[in-house]
Amino acid sequence: MRDDEFAAYVEQRRPQLFRAAWLLCADPHRAEDVVQAALTRLYVAWPRVRRADSVDAYVRRAVVNAHLDEGRRPWRRETAAGERLPDVPVPAATSALEERDALWTALRALPPGQRRVVVLRHWWGLSVEETAADLGISPGTVKSQTSAALAALRTALSDEPTDELTREVP
Amino acid sequence: MDDELLTRCLHDLTDGAPVPATATDEDVRRGRTRLRRRRTAVVAGAAGAVATTLVCVALVGSGQGGPDGRSGRGDVAVDPSPAPTPAPTPIATPQGRTCLPTTERMRPDPAISRVVRGYREILAERLDPQGAHLDRWQVTRSVQSSTSQSGCPEGSGWTAALGTKVGWRVAGESGQGVVRVFVVAPGRWPDSSIVASYETWQDRPVSLPGVVSAEVAEHDGGTAVVVHRSDGFTVEIDANTLFGNNSVTPVSGLDVTVEQLLAAAADPRFTLP
Known part of the structure; x- marks a missing residue:
């Protein structure tokens, strides 16, 4: 019973969880690790969470917590950007692509705490109070981090040069 | 940029x-x-708690704890205002180990990074001398370390084991394999994820310089080896066709032999910082 219900839930929600984790981590590989960790926790807690009818809330918190844990794990990826970049021609970018790149770059530059607030509030659509409860911080902190994040994104996006393409190591 | 636009x-x-x-x-x-x-841990924990309780009951019942027959609990002097513990600083132990604050060890450590780079060089030299497969410079790398507090002040530890994963590519294939290495200090139990991953370990007689004994596990994804060296170090290497963290597609195979893996693990340059 647990396996069937859990599998059905994962089937339906995995894409959403991966995308949220991707925004949090700014790295698809780490995002996959975070989702795996969150779903493992969910499986263990499934009967209790299912009874409380709070599966979505639980797994959302599990994703955020797994992102926190990810930064503390002994196994950690080391990015080698700068040591050697693949010698692959970069295709000409359209304006839309440039905008997406600029937003990714700006998101990556946010401190992790601000990024979590942005993802919970603006991607997941939570209220200030819900975000505060998920992160275990005060509503005032959520507001101040939201404000700081918006200001940083606004500045970064307005300063983004358009005549220079950058390439990130995936 | 406003909320809605974001x-x-x-x-x-x-x-x-x-x-x-x-x-x-x-x-x-x-x-x-x-x-x-988790269930196993809960059962073990409960058994431990029962054992501890029995010992405590036995001690109290027999009147041990103080020369006058009172239990030890009442004799413990409690400092009402203990001085704060000073932050530990790196110190060298008589055993030649360097103790570092545990929290510091979670940050990128130049010494560990240097040693791990050396591991990758050894793996490349031993398993991929042509430089055709190992992602020596790419992002598919990670560091695992294990610390021990033995002989170190509270809040600090020394590196008891260190390992890394290096991606393995095959030309024309989109998948990714992995070579994992884990080096364990003398006297420490080689309980890494490599050893724990497989249940098919077999003793393997070898005649490599500096090697006391070796074990091999053939598994679905390839081969893993453990070498116990005469200098006390244990070195574990796993060659697996799937880098589970980074790919869902395995490579068709890793072109390395068991002998190559054993010889690599026997390399005396695999040591700890």
């Missing part, structure tokens, strides 16, 4: 993005494994 932009970024194809069965399997481990 929300729209974030969804534009992600909503059309491809999602890795991951089998739900794998999520169920990982969950089952975690649940099983």
Whole structure:
């Protein structure tokens, strides 16, 4: 019973969880690790969470917590950007692509705490109070981090040069 | 940029993005494994608690704890205002180990990074001398370390084991394999994820310089070896066709022999910082 219900839930929600984790981590590989960790926790807690009818809330918190844990794990990826970049021609970018790149770059530059607030509030659509409860911080902190994040994104996006393409190591 | 625009932009970024194809069965399997481990830990913990309680009851019952027959609990002097513990600083122990604050060890440590780079060089030299497969310079790298507090002040530890994973590519294939190495200090139990991953370990007679004994595990994804060296170090190497953290597609194979893996693990340059 647990396996069937859990599998059905994962089937339906995995894409959403991966995308949220991707925004949090700014790295698809780490995002996959975070989702795996969150779903493992969910499986263990499934009967209790299912009874409380709070599966979505639980797994959302599990994703955020797994992102926190990810930064503390002994196994950690080391990015080698700068040591050697693949010698692959970069295709000409359209304006839309440039905008997406600029937003990714700006998101990556946010401190992790601000990024979590942005993802919970603006991607997941939570209220200030819900975000505060998920992160275990005060509503005032959520507001101040939201404000700081918006200001940083606004500045970064307005300063983004358009005549220079950058390439990130995936 | 306002709230609404940011929300729209974030969804534009992600909503059309491809999602890795991951089998739900794998999520169920990982969950089952975690649940099983947790239940085992709970049972072990309960058994330990019962044992501790029995010992305590026996001690109190026999009047041990003080020369006058009172229990030890009442004799313990409690400092009402203990001085704060000073932050530990790196110190060298008589055993030649360097103790570092535990919290510091979670940050990138130049000494560890240097040693891990050396591991990759040895693996490349031994297993991929042509430089055709190992992602020596790419992002598929990670560091695992284990610390021990033995002989160190509280809040600090020394590196008891260190390992890394290096991706393995095959030309013309999109998948990714992995070579994992884990080096364990003398006297420490080689309980890394490599050893724990497989149940098919077999003793393997070898005649390599500086090697006391060796074990090999053939598994679905390739081969893992453990070498116990005469200098006390244990070195574990796993060659696996699937780099599970980074790919869902395995490579067709890793072109390395068991002898190459054993010889690599026997390399005396695999040591700890």
